[in-house]
Amino acid sequence: MTETVSDPYASTTDSAEGPVFTVTGQDWDTIDASAVEGDHLVINMGPQHPSTHGVLRLILEIDGETVRDARAGVGYLHTGIEKNMEYRTWTQGVTFCTRMDYVAPFSNEAAYVMAVEKLLGIEAPEKAQVMRVLLLELNRVSSHLVALATGGMEIGALTVMTCGFRDRELILDLFEMITGLRMNHAFIRPGGVAQDMPAGGIEKLRSTVRLLKKRLPEYAALCNANPIFKGRLKGVGHLDLSGCLALGLTGPILRATGYDWDLRKKQPYWGYETYDFDVVTRDEPDAYGRFRVRLDEMWESLKIVEQATERLAAMEGQPVMVADKKIAWPSQLSVGSDGQGNSAEHIKHIMGESMEALIHHFKIVTEGFRVPAGQAYASVEAPRGEIGCHVVSDGGTRPYRAHFRDPSFVNLQGTSVMSEGGMLSDVIVAIASIDPVMGGVDR
Amino acid sequence: MVDAKGNKDERDQGTKTQDGSHETQAELVKSDAVELEIVEVREGAFGIHGTGDTSGFGGLTRPVMMPGASQRPYGGWYDEVADQLATITELDEAIEKVVVDRGEITFFIRRHKLLETVTHLRNDPVLRFEFCSSVSGVHFPHETGRELHVAYHLLSMTHNRRIRLEVVAPDDDPHIPSVVSIYPTADWQERETWDMFGIIFDGHPALARILMPDDWPGHPQRKDYPLGGIPVEYKGGTIAPPDQRRSYS
Known part of the structure; x- marks a missing residue:
């Protein structure tokens, strides 16, 4: 252990806890560990490891193949979204928070917008609420597909991965059609949504749902009774109800313990109480149970999507933004010969017809609206559990403070208790069953 | 502009608002601090400070009030x-x-x-x-x-x-x-x-930093911690970093 190599990334050094080796893969034979006593090792997994869902670092204390101690290190993707939101208008805040949990962007927007609307004391028009529900549920399906896909990939089931991303693409196409973007939509805004349904949207929704219903059974056929799949997932990452409540875990992890806690049913918002769907539970609090809960939840979400589609079909021409001109975004977007921009009628109105309309447009776009002083907490059932948003207003045009309770962040605290005492390979399965998205964890 | 001492006087008086809606509450409710709902003092209008304001609105001074204590019954559960x-x-x-x-x-x-x-x-x-x-x-x-x-x-x-x-x-x-x-x-x-x-x-078992690096100086979400950022040049114009752009008071 006296060797001194100048390369800081591939050297052997001594520390207070013992010698430190750096291995980067397929180079174990270059390590002379003969002087180390016992099999006790502390290894760093990540932050750039393909199996840890992005930049998650795991510090594992292992004894042979058995994990004695597991700690998660986070923060590698911290971008200061909450701080940035304090320097933008209330409407621009949506653009920031949608980038947190980038696999479920609509849930981020929904929690924030719900809190802001609570502070304003306004309610979005019915059609906007239906569109929000539609997008949230489509997003739940696409998010669960990613969970299945990455979870499958990590245990070597590459077919699940290719199928998952193939079907997610269908939903991203729908998002692109409705919001203009595949991710980071900033579509749900205080007071409603940014745009009305596009022409032909209803038909596209119907045909995609039909296709998804044809394809979803493939996952069940491939995995549910697959002995290898069950062998890797069953009994792994066990966490019972009391453990979930103590550590704050929600979403499919909580419902896999048999408790039917779902904010869509328990504290319904935006008309969820009027949709016909069931809360999926399962009495298998392990990775397999969580997989099955996610699988079944996609069917329930499709049920809601179908109902929302039919409602939208009957709501053509209804407003998607509150009538209050002091809050509503003044213009609608349209695609012209020179690209996307404000609609031609709106430009004509503010540039040629009404000075006051121009001033109003300028004021609301640059200055924004004021929100009465106070604070509010709103929570939404995101695909990963409860996403909460605590916003504080000082009566100004910007959030004084916005804090997000991200389900990935809280759920990841279950890592230690799910992995300790198990095999090293099961750590991957346990974390895949938590399904953390590091953009949401680190914000 | 009101100077720093003027600000303090305004806050010491505690309960003065433009519409008077909060004036009575402090007397009714026993609380540790009477002026506690005032979290800030807002000055001026349209984000103008110092010279350049010919409207007179720059002289406005308004305390920012958080909702005050409630009286029984609170209602419901x-x-x-x-x-x-x-x-x-x-x-x-x-x-x-x-x-x-x-x-x-x-x-x-x-x-x-x-x-x-x-x-x-x-x-x-x-x-x-x-x-x-x-x-x-x-x-x-x-x-x-x-x-x-x-x-x-x-x-x-x-x-x-x-x-x-x-x-x-x-x-x-x-x-x-x-x-x-x-x-x-x-x-x-x-x-x-x-x-x-x-x-x-x-009493926290291991109160270490979690999102920022372990050796980071300062605590970013505090209001005295700057957002940071650099000006951006675009087609000859310069756009200030977000925390130095106009803010509407």
């Missing part, structure tokens, strides 16, 4: 929870004030009584707030002696209720007891609040 908290005898000191606003109830808890309060909130069958949703901080640099606030959002799944606890601490003594022993889920959330605000949670 709020009273049931408040009554039950009040019947627990060790806790009569704990509640500083109660604010009901926008359909949410907030209990301001004195920090030395926080642990006892959350223990009862979790264990009492009438209260049974078994789930701690969120812990986060807010920094109010203008609230002298009460600059740091920590908001706990508790959820009772048994009764399907949510409440908020708010605990305050001064900047020069940023200590608040940790609730990790009652709600283990607060572990990372208190670490984040320490990281972002510099609030020390006494």
